[in-house]
Amino acid sequence: MAQTLIEEKVTNAADTKCPECGSHDLVRDDYRAELVCNACGLVIEEDLIDQGPEWRDFDVYKKYGNSRVGAPANPMIPDKGLSTEIPLSAKDAHGRSLSSQARMKFYRMRMLHNQVRQSKRGERSLGEGLRQVDRFVSLMRLPPAIRAEAGLVYRKAAQKGIVRGRSIAVIAAASIYVACRMDGFPRTLREIVDELKVDRKKLSRTYTILNRQLRLKIPIPRPEDYLPRIAEALELEPSTRAMAGDMIRDLSAEPRFASMLPTGTVAGAVYIASILNSDRRSQDEISKTAGVSEVTLRNRARQIADALEIDPFPPEGRALVGWKSNRTPLQDDT
Secondary structure, three states, X not given: OOOOOOXXXXXXXXXXOOOOOOOOOEEEEOOXXXXXXXXXXXXXXXXXXXXOOOOOOOOHHHOOOOOOOOOOOOOOOOOOOOOOOOOOOOEOOOOOEOOHHHHHHHHHHHHHHHHHHOOOOOHHHHHHHHHHHHHHHHHHOOOHHHHHHHHXXXXXXXXXXXXXXXXXXXXXXXXXXXXXXXXXOOOOHHHHHHHHOOXXXXXXXXXXXXXXXXXXXXXXXXXXXXHHHHHHHHOOOHHHHHHHHHHHHHHOOOHHHHHOOHHHHHHHHHHHXXXXXXXXXXXXXXXXXXXXXXXHHHHHHHHHHHXXXXXXXXXXXXXXXOOOOOOOOXXXXX
């Protein structure tokens, strides 16, 4: 692995100059711990001592933190994993089994320790909410980055007092929805409702509250973010997936598609691409996979075909209900 060379100009040594050429253009090489003349290359000093702080980063969420030692902070634990843990193991440090009296002693110590850790107001509900977030993420088979982001969103909601008086499960589901949107791994409300069995109206209302109260900068979902997952679920050929992706990129210049449901746009592009590439999928299969109705699928397919001037069907037969082709049929010379 190539090692990064960290250099900086020496600005606080106006009277320091190279003894060889007299130049003041000196560079401090922190990797080699040397002071080098930039003009002639002479190494003026060696084995320099770094007098700066030892700030080290153990976590992407503490990128600019001032941590010197210790494990990374875990947002899925109420105290972020900074307190002492008493394990559930029935063996000592040497691997020997504990006696019954020692087990009871450690059980009481563990119980008292947990009560002290959650003695402050709201800590018990915060722990329950974070456990709910962890369980929901596992059910939806989401990556660890989404788990950490959803935990941070739930923690902020708890600090703002949004959790009070509301369902912990709905807040946890809304936090996961927000985390998926923020990390470019979007999931639709219908998917979350079907997977987590929460009320859709409450979930939508809670998401609006989180977005407003926490002032989240959530990007607008793009159709290309949904295409890989939908194409994989439909087991499309690579050429069909690439053709649908080209259609979606071409539609980015059309202002009217920006306000439409992105999953509907993906469904229409996939449907047209599957026909043109002889990798046919039914409307019912595509609509169920994308989470849209067949009417939305047909409408988007017609709009995409008109915008890109595509006619995927021959003039003698229309497989799409209500399809109006702009192409004139061939005339018989006889």
